[in-house]
Amino acid sequence: EADIYQTPRYLVIGTGKKITLECSQTMGHDKMYWYQQDPGMELHLIHYSYGVNSTEKGDLSSESTVSRIRTEHFPLTLESARPSHTSQYLCASSDQTGPGEKLFFGSGTQLSVL
């Protein structure tokens, strides 16, 4: 089984603060993803990476940025948090391609911006 870790689990922060959500995986997976999840809504892809130094924006417009300097690490940064950023953020990884690609997810970070 893949091991993928997200920290912090919960974060409450004031408007305007800079935050970084951490995501690490120990399986050596090349592909990593960030999803945003709101109650009663489908997951929306906000960023993905196919390897070191490769990052792309997903289908949901996001003011966040990501980096992929090491295979195992895919942090997400918000330069200036706003209440509209309040959401659950899920990180995932995969070592497969094509329609049979299976995602392995972390436990998520629940972000609340006051």
Add this chain to the structure above:
Amino acid sequence: AQKITQTQPGMFVQEKEAVTLDCTYDTSDPSYGLFWYKQPSSGEMIFLIYQGSYDQQNATEGRYSLNFQKARKSANLVISASQLGDSAMYFCAMKVTGNQFYFGTGTSLTVIP
């Protein structure tokens, strides 16, 4: 357009009974994969079962089976002998060629003792 539809926001089932969670999908791509994930209150999404569009037989994984009806574009999850630990959100998802996964809005399952 690619889309996953889950029409049951919430479901209840008696412990030890079977339950079916509905999922319909829409794609014009002939090659696709269908997935079910479970999300307990702890937050992580757990992979349950996968069905490929060219698979002839319905997928099964322990107490989980996927009722794949290609002509109707449905991929319902059947959980047999429900347990209290099955109480969670369940998400249907689809992957077509390319990079994008499509998720449904989820079904909240509550198992009643």
